[in-house]
Amino acid sequence: MLNQKANVHGGDIHCASKIYGIKKAEFLDYSANINPLGLPEDLRELLISNIDDLMNYPDPECMDLKADISSYLGVESDSIIIGNGASEIIFLLFDVLRPGKVLIPAPSFSEYSHAASSFGIEVEYFELRETEGFKLDIHRLIKHISDDINVIFLCNPNNPTSVLTSKEDLRYLLNYAKSKGIAVIIDEAFIELTLGANENSMMDDLRKYVNLFIIRAFTKLYAIPGLRLGYGVGNPDLIKKMWERKMPWSVNSFACGIGSVLSDKTGYLNRTALWLEEELKWFYNELMQLDGFKIFKPNTNFVLMKILNEKLNSGKLKDLMAAKGILIRDACNFNFLNDRFVRVAIKDRENNIKFLKTFKEIISEE
Amino acid sequence: MLNQKANVHGGDIHCASKIYGIKKAEFLDYSANINPLGLPEDLRELLISNIDDLMNYPDPECMDLKADISSYLGVESDSIIIGNGASEIIFLLFDVLRPGKVLIPAPSFSEYSHAASSFGIEVEYFELRETEGFKLDIHRLIKHISDDINVIFLCNPNNPTSVLTSKEDLRYLLNYAKSKGIAVIIDEAFIELTLGANENSMMDDLRKYVNLFIIRAFTKLYAIPGLRLGYGVGNPDLIKKMWERKMPWSVNSFACGIGSVLSDKTGYLNRTALWLEEELKWFYNELMQLDGFKIFKPNTNFVLMKILNEKLNSGKLKDLMAAKGILIRDACNFNFLNDRFVRVAIKDRENNIKFLKTFKEIISEE
Numbered sequence: 072m073l074n075q076k077a078n079v080h081g082g083d084i085h086c087a088s089k090i091y092g093i094k095k096a097e098f099l100d101y102s103a104n105i106n107p108l109g110l111p112e113d114l115r116e117l118l119i120s121n122i123d124d125l126m127n128y129p130d131p132e133c134m135d136l137k138a139d140i141s142s143y144l145g146v147e148s149d150s151i152i153i154g155n156g157a158s159e160i161i162f163l164l165f166d167v168l169r170p171g172k173v174l175i176p177a178p179s180f181s182e183y184s185h186a187a188s189s190f191g192i193e194v195e196y197f198e199l200r201e202t203e204g205f206k207l208d209i210h211r212l213i214k215h216i217s218d219d220i221n222v223i224f225l226c227n228p229n230n231p232t233s234v235l236t237s238k239e240d241l242r243y244l245l246n247y248a249k250s251k252g253i254a255v256i257i258d259e260a261f262i263e264l265t266l267g268a269n270e271n272s273m274m275d276d277l278r279k280y281v282n283l284f285i286i287r288a289f290t291k292l293y294a295i296p297g298l299r300l301g302y303g304v305g306n307p308d309l310i311k312k313m314w315e316r317k318m319p320w321s322v323n324s325f326a327c328g329i330g331s332v333l334s335d336k337t338g339y340l341n342r343t344a345l346w347l348e349e350e351l352k353w354f355y356n357e358l359m360q361l362d363g364f365k366i367f368k369p370n371t372n373f374v375l376m377k378i379l380n381e382k383l384n385s386g387k388l389k390d391l392m393a394a395k396g397i398l399i400r401d402a403c404n405f406n407f408l409n410d411r412f413v414r415v416a417i418k419d420r421e422n423n424i425k426f427l428k429t430f431k432e433i434i435s436e437e
Numbered sequence: 438m439l440n441q442k443a444n445v446h447g448g449d450i451h452c453a454s455k456i457y458g459i460k461k462a463e464f465l466d467y468s469a470n471i472n473p474l475g476l477p478e479d480l481r482e483l484l485i486s487n488i489d490d491l492m493n494y495p496d497p498e499c500m501d502l503k504a505d506i507s508s509y510l511g512v513e514s515d516s517i518i519i520g521n522g523a524s525e526i527i528f529l530l531f532d533v534l535r536p537g538k539v540l541i542p543a544p545s546f547s548e549y550s551h552a553a554s555s556f557g558i559e560v561e562y563f564e565l566r567e568t569e570g571f572k573l574d575i576h577r578l579i580k581h582i583s584d585d586i587n588v589i590f591l592c593n594p595n596n597p598t599s600v601l602t603s604k605e606d607l608r609y610l611l612n613y614a615k616s617k618g619i620a621v622i623i624d625e626a627f628i629e630l631t632l633g634a635n636e637n638s639m640m641d642d643l644r645k646y647v648n649l650f651i652i653r654a655f656t657k658l659y660a661i662p663g664l665r666l667g668y669g670v671g672n673p674d675l676i677k678k679m680w681e682r683k684m685p686w687s688v689n690s691f692a693c694g695i696g697s698v699l700s701d702k703t704g705y706l707n708r709t710a711l712w713l714e715e716e717l718k719w720f721y722n723e724l725m726q727l728d729g730f731k732i733f734k735p736n737t738n739f740v741l742m743k744i745l746n747e748k749l750n751s752g753k754l755k756d757l758m759a760a761k762g763i764l765i766r767d768a769c770n771f772n773f774l775n776d777r778f779v780r781v782a783i784k785d786r787e788n789n790i791k792f793l794k795t796f797k798e799i800i801s802e803e
């Protein structure tokens with residue numbers, strides 16, 4: 072079971088450490104897509120100064136945190152639900168909505184179908200085509216929607232393809248879905264790590280589309296996957312049902328206490344934007360120079376790559392890189408992908424250079 | 438909804454702060470039953486030194502933590518499941534077991550029935566009688582078990598009564614339940630805060646009773662309700678199903694990283710035992726001196742009290758104490774209790790003296 076689970080997602084350095092015999096701290100983790108600027112300093116200080124809060128139960132309503140998110144996004148507090156990572160939001164959504172059938176454009180993050188299946192909800196996949204660069208063709212999607220679909224679940228920008236769908240396209244889908252009574256859930260876990268950040272978000276459309284629900288997380292942007300903090304924004308009726316259904320205190324008090332970081336007094340978001348603008352282009356161009364790979368143009372901090380060299384496959388490439396201390400994501404278990412695909416994070420220049428050096432060494436030996 | 442939820446449990450200083458206009462840090466919280474020795478120093482240091490772990494996903498299998506618990510309790514790692522507080526363990530149990538009907542001796546912790554109900558599982562209560570000092574009469578319980586009961590869920594020592602059931606009685610129940618194919622779940626959240634601590638636990642009986650499941654938490658003993666760390670110990674088949682059903686990464690990396698505290702290099706457990714032995718007796722004797730109250734003899738770090746003065750009720754007493762900066766638990770919403778009952782924590786001598794002084798002032802004015 073251990074290995075089976077470990078293969079499901081990227082970012083499992085715990086298992087990797089045991090498998091490859093390398094200490095956790097010595098891995099360079101290109102399998103998890105985390106802001107390489109790392110834990111913001113003001114967030115670190117906040118965590119240390121909040122340690123004594125552990126001696127109280129966390130606020131089950133996360134009132135302060137909701138107020139901070141409300142200010143950050145310009146949405147009402149009663150349209151926000153806080154969760155133990157985006158995972159809890161995904162599970163809660165299916166638990167409350169209990170749709171007969173959900174449509175998921177794929178390849179995409181496997182937790183959507185995992186959560187749906189755990190409630191016995193049928194999942195249908197809509198294939199994003201490699202020939203279309205894995206772009207979401209909204210018109211083809213709409214044609215594909217059968218009468219038994221109650222929910223459409225998509226990720227924007229999408230994981231693992233790094234493709235961003237435009238707001239115009241999403242509005243077109245939302246209008247159609249609204250007319251059919253279909254809920255549209257958009258996981259914007261990486262939206263703040265696109266060029267333009269919140270400008271690419273559908274957050275301002277929430278008032279117009281009662282059928283829209285948006286998932287966010289602190290995870291990627293603030294480099295804190297270990298803290299477990301995600302949230303959802305949607306219509307207050309649904310949000311209320313989710314709060315009622317939620318396990319009490321599922322959000323720990325460290326997580327409850329970091330809302331003030333959203334006000335960004337230290338310019339972390341700006342530094343992130345500058346890094347992203349520079350490195351997204353540079354790293355993509357460097358990858359494009361490699362022989363034997365097809366590179367899909369990234370819109371966020373990771374890149375989907377296709378292995379063209381027939382002697383190599385995703386598992387082998389992962390193993391070879393891991394043996395050199397660099398973890399990458401074998402993308403073979405995403406729907407509609409296979410052992411030709413890997414996903415790699417984009418980090419800071421220094422590490423990206425290390426990555427490229429090791430990567431080139433390995434592929435030159437194959 | 439906010440107030441409704443706030444009333445369900447003790448320990449909600451966030452809501453209390455808003456209701457009574459007193460800062461969170463200024464409350465003396467006798468409504469939550471937390472070890473008054475507070476966060477152990479070695480645990481505080483561990484948390485600070487582990488902050489950088491936040492930048493990795495938590496270990497979804499909590500392997501290191503399971504190994505530490507395995508050493509601490511002398512049970513196999515594959516019989517342990519880790520959860521986001523005991524709450525996640527309770528929810529997972531019902532989710533996996535899906536019994537037709539569960540029998541809960543009551544009054545008891547309301548999350549058992551909350552979790553059961555959220556899966557549509559029928560709950561039947563077995564009344565613990567005030568006339569019997571709320572002791573669990575095993576023979577009466579067994580007579581009460583109808584054929585449609587699949588699970589018995591109890592808390593030992595029980596919350597809010599502070600009554601400990603003997604191992605002999607529990608073995609008698611387990612033998613009967615085993616013969617009938619009934620699972621017995623024992624929440625030992627407070628067992629390490631009884632005189633004798635783990636000696637009162639049914640942990641060593643797990644090998645003998647395949648129908649026994651034990652719930653534990655770090656919460657009360659280490660004074661870290663904000664961290665969210667509980668666990669369950671049971672037969673490996675059930676444990677495996679629970680791991681498969683569990684949300685990934687629900688246990689944050691701070692929680693995953695504190696297992697070494699169980700080896701107790703600083704003597705925290707011994708200091709806790711010394712405090713408990715002294716204060717349990719002293720505080721009980723002091724409470725027994727009060728006019729107008731019936732005090733139920735406590736076996737762990739809280740006391741159930743009955744108000745005999747007819748001019749007073751639990752809500753009024755709670756409000757009067759809160760206005761003076763001390764929170765107590767209005768126990769009126771526990772099954773089979775009413776507005777005559779309150780529950781108060783036992784803390785260190787200095788605070789217990791403060792509590793008693795304020796309490797006496799208030800009741801003398803009524």
